[in-house]
Amino acid sequence: MSDLLERLRGRGWRMTAQRRVVAEVLDGEHVHLTADEVHTRAVAKLPEISRATVYNTLGELVSLGEVLEVATDKRAKRYDPNAHRPHHHLVCAQCGAIRDVHPDGNPLADLPDSERFGFTVSDVEVTYRGICPTCAVAA
Amino acid sequence: MSDLLERLRGRGWRMTAQRRVVAEVLDGEHVHLTADEVHTRAVAKLPEISRATVYNTLGELVSLGEVLEVATDKRAKRYDPNAHRPHHHLVCAQCGAIRDVHPDGNPLADLPDSERFGFTVSDVEVTYRGICPTCAVAA
DNA sequence: GTCGCACATTAGACACCATCCAAATCAGGG
DNA sequence: CCCTGATTTGGATGGTGTCTAATGTGCGAC
Numbered sequence: 001m002s003d004l005l006e007r008l009r010g011r012g013w014r015m016t017a018q019r020r021v022v023a024e025v026l027d028g029e030h031v032h033l034t035a036d037e038v039h040t041r042a043v044a045k046l047p048e049i050s051r052a053t054v055y056n057t058l059g060e061l062v063s064l065g066e067v068l069e070v071a072t073d074k075r076a077k078r079y080d081p082n083a084h085r086p087h088h089h090l091v092c093a094q095c096g097a098i099r100d101v102h103p104d105g106n107p108l109a110d111l112p113d114s115e116r117f118g119f120t121v122s123d124v125e126v127t128y129r130g131i132c133p134t135c136a137v138a139a
Numbered sequence: 140m141s142d143l144l145e146r147l148r149g150r151g152w153r154m155t156a157q158r159r160v161v162a163e164v165l166d167g168e169h170v171h172l173t174a175d176e177v178h179t180r181a182v183a184k185l186p187e188i189s190r191a192t193v194y195n196t197l198g199e200l201v202s203l204g205e206v207l208e209v210a211t212d213k214r215a216k217r218y219d220p221n222a223h224r225p226h227h228h229l230v231c232a233q234c235g236a237i238r239d240v241h242p243d244g245n246p247l248a249d250l251p252d253s254e255r256f257g258f259t260v261s262d263v264e265v266t267y268r269g270i271c272p273t274c275a276v277a278a
Numbered sequence: 279g280t281c282g283c284a285c286a287t288t289a290g291a292c293a294c295c296a297t298c299c300a301a302a303t304c305a306g307g308g
Numbered sequence: 309c310c311c312t313g314a315t316t317t318g319g320a321t322g323g324t325g326t327c328t329a330a331t332g333t334g335c336g337a338c
Contacts, residue, residue, distance in 0.1 A: 014285060014334055035325075050288045055325065071210045075296095076324060090250075090258055099256050103249040107265060110242040111229075117238050118272035119229055126246060127264045133257035153305055153314060174296075189317050194296065214325095215295060280338090287332070294325085303316070308309105 004066060004081075011064065021046045022057045026067060026081040032089075032098045034076040072098055072127055088125070092132035101128065143205060143220075150203065160185045161196045165206060165220040171228075171237040173215040211237055211266055227264070231271035240267065 004023055009015055025041045026033070033041070039054040058079055061067040068080040072091045078098070087100045107124045143162055148154055164180045165172070172180070178193040197218055200206040207219040211230045217237070226239045246263045 016286065016334070018287070036323090048288085050290095052289080052326085053287055056286080069213070071213055074208065074210055074216060077213060090254075090256065090260065092258065093261075099258075101250060101254040101256075103246065103254065104251060105244070105246075105249040107242065107244075107246055107249070108267070110244040110246070111240060111267060112243060115229075115240040115242065116269075117229065117240075118275075119231065119238075119267075119269040120275060121229065121267050121269035122232075123268040125266045125268065128247070128250060128258075128260050129262040129264065130255075130258040130260035136257075136259060155305075155315065157316070175294095187317085191297080191299095191318075192316055195316080198297095282337090283333100283335105285332105285334085288328105288330085290328095292325105292327075294323105296321100296323085298321070299317105299319090301317085303314105304312105305314085306312100308311090 008064070008066070017046055018042075018049050018053050019057055021049060022054060022061075026061075026079060029082060030098065030100055031082070032070060032072070032078040032080050034073070034078055036076065038079065070098075070125075088127065090128040090130065092135055093129050094131055094135040097132050097134075147203070147205070156185055157181075157188050157192050158196055160188060161193060161200075165200075165218060168221060169237070169239055170221070171209060171211070171217040171219050173212070173217055175215065177218065209237075211235075227266065229267040229269065231274055232268050233270055233274040236271050236273075 005015070005020065008019075013019070021042045022038060024045065025038050035055055035058055038058065039049070039051050042049050042054055058067065062069055062079070066081070066083055068083045070078045070080050070089060072078060072089050073096060080100075082100055087102050090099045090101045091097070103126065107126055108121065111121060144154070144159065147158075147162075152158070160181045161177060163184065164177050174194055174197055177197065178188070178190050181188050181193055197206065201208055201218070205220070205222055207222045209217045209219050209228060211217060211228050212235060219239075221239055226241050229238045229240045230236070242265065246265055247260065250260060
């Protein structure tokens with residue numbers, strides 16, 4: 001993740017303690033936090049960080065293409081730092097757990113011209129839903 | 140759509156003017172209204188209908204499986220009455236226009252066991268993103 | 279090293295979407 | 309036609325995200 005900080009500095013980002021903390025929180029695989037969760041964890045490392053800064057920073061990371069917004073949850077947006085390895089999501093319908101997955105094939109190719117209605121299609125987002133092992137046992 | 144009303148009555152739904160109006164509003168192909176838009180259109184037909192009733196009715200239609208909630212828009216939930224013909228969505232990244240599409244192939248089959256993490260996968264949701272013809276011309 | 283200023287951060291108000299609630303109303307079986 | 313439990317209502321409430329004006333600060337210039 002220090003890669004990320006390097007890359008951002010290279011793009012003229014001013015390096016602040018707040019931004020460093022947000023970047024640290026968004027580290028790892030299968031990380032899909034809401035803005036509020038990011039804020040909570042950031043506060044643990046830097047008590048005076050404000051909600052607005054977390055939102056600002058997340059928004060910047062998204063427009064720089066370093067973090068993805070995912071809408072698997074219908075309540076709040078979630079942020080996925082794994083932006084450089086294209087992937088989709090597998091969500092537990094019960095507990096909301098999210099895993100990154102890498103399906104075979106390219107769903108873009110499955111959309112025939114006749115179904116494109118003249119759109120220039122550039123991207124596709126796939127969400128698989130099911131029940132995770134933990135919830136299956138509990139049921 | 141009167142089919143819908145019949146089916147609901149058969150399931151023991153008490154038929155009220157409000158529910159009839161909501162069902163009428165949610166009629167047609169490529170209809171993807173937000174709850175608020177449904178409310179606005181419902182008020183045009185039945186001025187005294189309240190927001191809470193629209194939300195209640197939409198929620199009931201969703202749990203009965205007659206209407207789908209779609210999260211293509213990151214602001215508000217949208218409601219799709221085309222629940223009985225499985226389909227996916229094509230969204231204009233610029234203006235937000237939504238079309239129903241029917242891709243070839245079955246994306247569920249593209250998820251190998253090794254990528255399922257023990258989940259029982261039952262459903263998949265696909266959102267294509269691009270630029271619609273109207274916005275392409277305007278650009 | 280230090281200065282300056284454009285860029286960042288902050289707290290809190292605000293807007294939007296959705297849900298909850300207690301009281302009033304109504305559909306439809308008997 | 310009446311009764312009862314389902315339904316509707318309006319307003320309060322809560323969660324998520326954005327905005328603003330005032331304050332603070334990273335970092336290039338010197």
